[in-house]
Amino acid sequence: MATTKITITVDDDVLDRVRSAVGAGQAPNVSAYISEAAAQRVAREARAGEIESRWGPFSPKAMAWARRAADAPPEPGDSAYLAEIEAERAARRPSA
Amino acid sequence: MTGSLSGRVLDVPALIDAATGQTEYMRAWLAVMTRLGHAVAVPSTVRALAAGQLTASELAELDWFCASGTVLEIPVSLADADELDTLAKEYFGGEVAAAHAALTARRRHWPVITSDDRAAGFRAVGLDVELLP
Numbered sequence: 608m609a610t611t612k613i614t615i616t617v618d619d620d621v622l623d624r625v626r627s628a629v630g631a632g633q634a635p636n637v638s639a640y641i642s643e644a645a646a647q648r649v650a651r652e653a654r655a656g657e658i659e660s661r662w663g664p665f666s667p668k669a670m671a672w673a674r675r676a677a678d679a680p681p682e683p684g685d686s687a688y689l690a691e692i693e694a695e696r697a698a699r700r701p702s703a
Numbered sequence: 704m705t706g707s708l709s710g711r712v713l714d715v716p717a718l719i720d721a722a723t724g725q726t727e728y729m730r731a732w733l734a735v736m737t738r739l740g741h742a743v744a745v746p747s748t749v750r751a752l753a754a755g756q757l758t759a760s761e762l763a764e765l766d767w768f769c770a771s772g773t774v775l776e777i778p779v780s781l782a783d784a785d786e787l788d789t790l791a792k793e794y795f796g797g798e799v800a801a802a803h804a805a806l807t808a809r810r811r812h813w814p815v816i817t818s819d820d821r822a823a824g825f826r827a828v829g830l831d832v833e834l835l836p
Binding site: 647648650651652654655658659661662663665666669670672673674676677678679692695696699700 | 709711724726727728730731732733734735736737738739740741767771772773816819833834836
């Protein structure tokens with residue numbers, strides 16, 4: 608596979624851990640380690656894209672719940688959708 | 704294993720929702736979990752119980768959902784039989800699938816996604832629960 612040399616910026620603590628992993632033999636060098644991590648991210652994005660193509664697009668309300676349930680960072684407006692979901696759930700519960 | 708430190712365990716209603724698409728929540732959630740690299744555990748008994756309630760076309764969607772690299776199917780181990788039996792009897796009215804979900808969640812320290820009407824048993828076991836909308 609063709610490769611291209613690039614310059615990137617990495618947090619120092621992350622780089623320390625990467626170098627430790629390389630030192631422990633988990634990858635042949637820093638470039639290979641970072642390249643593998645990027646390839647995994649690319650694969651995840653591709654798979655998520657397949658899911659969205661098959662079943663999406665998803666509503667902002669569904670995405671708000673999905674982010675919360677996946678511990679993903681919220682986006683503006685999510686709290687209003689989540690409040691709406693909770694109100695709907697409460698309305699379905701039998702009254703005591 | 705995906706190597707993920709974070710994940711969720713699915714109970715029967717969550718898996719049925721994913722397969723049927725009755726709501727879009729579980730399908731949207733799988734996309735988010737996949738993008739984040741989090742793991743989704745589906746106990747084999749949960750899958751079997753859900754499958755028994757699905758049509759052929761819904762079963763195909765369930766298979767596609769479970770074939771995602773994000774989903775880990777958790778088999779039943781003979782060594783777990785006594786613990787499963789105890790959990791099923793004490794918390795889930797004898798239902799093995801719910802007990803299997805609870806055991807999987809307890810061992811991995813992951814929350815369970817289930818419906819409002821099934822949450823009490825999981826909470827009684829001491830598990831975190833994410834309710835379906």
